[in-house]
Amino acid sequence: MKFRSTIVRHILGEQSAGPVATGGEQPVTKRPWLRATRRVKVAGLAVAVLAATLLSLALTSATNNSTATSADSAGSAMALSSPNSAPQLHVSGNKLVSASGQRVVLHGVDRSGTEFMCAQNRGIFDGPNSAASIRAMKQYGINAVRVPLNEACWNGESYVKHSMAGAPYRAAVTAYVNRLTANGMNAIVDLHWTDGQYMGLASACASATATCQKPMPDAAGAVPFWKSTAQAFKGNDAVIFDLFNEPYPDQANHNIAAGWRCWLHGGGDCAGFSYNVAGMQTLVSAVRSTGANNVIMLGGLTWSNDLSQWLSHEPADPAHNLAASWHSYNFNACSTTACWNKQIAPVIAKVPLIAGEIGENDCAGSYVDRLTSWMDAHSASYLAWTWNSDFNCASGPGLITSYNGQPTGFGAAYEAHLRSVAHMTG
DSSP states (O other): OOOOOHHHHHHTTOOTTOOOOOSOOOOTTTOOSOOOOOOOBOOOOOOSSHHHHHHHHHHBOTTOOOOOOGGGGOOHHHHHHOTTOOOOOEEETTEEEOTTSOBOOOEEEEOTTTTTTGGGTSOSOSSOOSHHHHHHHHHTTOOEEEEEEEHHHHHTOTTSOGGGSSHHHHHHHHHHHHHHHHTTOEEEEEEEEOOOOOOSTTOSOSOSSSSSOOSSOBHHHHHHHHHHHHHHHTTOTTEEEEOOSOOOHHHHHTOHHHHHHHHHHBGGGOTTOSSOBBOHHHHHHHHHTTTOOOOEEEEOHHHHTBOTTTGGGOOOOTTOOEEEEEEEETTSSSOSHHHIIIIIHHHHTTSOEEEEEEEOTTSSOHHHHHHHHHHHHTTOEEEESOOOTTSOTTTSOOSBSSTTOOBOHHHHHHHHHHHHTGGGOO
16 A cells, blocks of 8 residues: 655645654555654854854754754753763673673653754754753653654755754754763664655655655665664764664565565665665665764664574674664554564563553553563563654654643653653663
8 A cells, every 4th residue: 555745735725634654654554644754043152163153044944943052052062971960881692781781671661853854944943852852852851862753854965954954953953862862862863755756565655855754764875874864873872873764674575584685685685675785784884884873773674673593684783783763653563472472572681672662552652661671571661652742642653742842641641651661770
């Protein structure tokens, strides 16, 4: 079943049911509600250095009413030097650990907007990105935030409005990520939407532009994206790299085995694509070529819900800093305890596992309660989709109704669980 991007839905006036989430659009049998796109005014002092000038330009965007002080806009030095900064992470066996060797378990949220606003020429952030908005998340019991990014906006492609692409976009995102880590929250930067035309099974849109979820990243854009992103955050190991949001090459190849080969190698191993695919090994190598040793997350097949062959296809990493990324919703194929025990537990036994997106489509908490309890028993990390007040509680699924943290029914259930396990975060 084909899904249309929200950029088309806006034109056709089909938003009456409220915004919906921005993860991978899937067939009805996997994800029965369309997850599509969503919808910085920060004062800065101009300085003589070009990089700071570009930062000021990005942070004065009139598309957002939030404000921040010049301290909020501090760079990596502040993110690393603050006594309250997030732990610098690396992998030890199947654990995420701090620089001192203490185990770290991430309990967080996704903060959608930076993957779609710029591609729709409507700004960079959906909602506030200030220090005050970060404090509201911390009060919820959150210690990690996943920030979805847009390849075309980061790379500065010509079809994105100049004020929202290239240097202004990179500066705004980098400042926000540095604010998160300086305030004690680990940040996950995620390559969410990429270029490349795909019109095969489960296509999310017909466009070759980065306006929807594609089955695999394109080599032409994703490789330079990750080299640039790794360079931007190199030295701040409080930042994790999520290489590609929700791969689904198995849908293009009509075959799980072929899908895993495509996932790892890209290129000629990927049938059914009109563009040159970058495999996960290529992207890991691109990151490491910059000298960045940040922890890297890799999602499996079927919109990151299938980890059945993750261990046998794990890319080589000279830094030995890889983690498995998993997405789990109540409507996914692997949504039962039996499946988690059979497919997910063996992965957790070997490498750190971070569920980069969890949620349910009923504005309640029965699924996430069961899932997070199982993950707590296995010391696995998880982040709920999504901390956006304009996302519908069920179809988003949205956690909040305002950025002061007022929860939806789904959000209240997740918040209660976070508070009950606050002692387990590190």
